[in-house]
Amino acid sequence: MAYVAWDIETCPLPSETLPSAQQERLSSEVERLREQSPDEEALHRQAGSFHPHLGWICCISAVRGGLDGKEEPxxxxxxxxxxxxxxxxxFWADVHAIGRHHDQSGKDLQWVTFNGKISMCPS
Structure with missing residues (x-):
């Protein structure tokens, strides 16, 4: 069995560029987080980074291999x-290339992510 461990990092979009529905969502997220931190700028950054409609993907990293080897990410x-x-x-072009390689090798391939959701991957 081979594994691919991956993670996505996001950055918040500038709040002034968000449509009104996302502005409302941002306000809701900020209010929910306000108990944890009184810093308004930090609240907006955190709320915008963790919601797909309020941020953008700035980095994806992945590393593949088996439990017996070490690969560079x-x-x-x-x-x-x-x-x-x-x-x-x-990223998706490279993912498809990895899938084709493993289909030919006959090895099972398991994708692993931290805090990931099945909706992050097309079926």
Missing amino acids: KSWTAASPAEEKDLLDQ
Whole structure:
């Protein structure tokens, strides 16, 4: 069995660029987090980073291998929201290449993520 461990990092979008529905969601998230921190700027950054409609993907890293080996991780990055689409296009192209390689090798491939959701991956 081979494994691919991966993680996605996000950055908050500027709140002034959000549509009204997302502005409301951001306000709701900020109010929910307010008990943990009184710092308004930190609240907006945290709320925007953890909700898919309030932030953008700035980095994805993955490492593949078995339990017996050590591989170097690969990372895909975007320096701005405008670069997010290219990051995702390249990531999914590489994911499909990994899948094809493992289909040919006959090994089972298990994807592992921390705090991930099944909705993050297309079926």
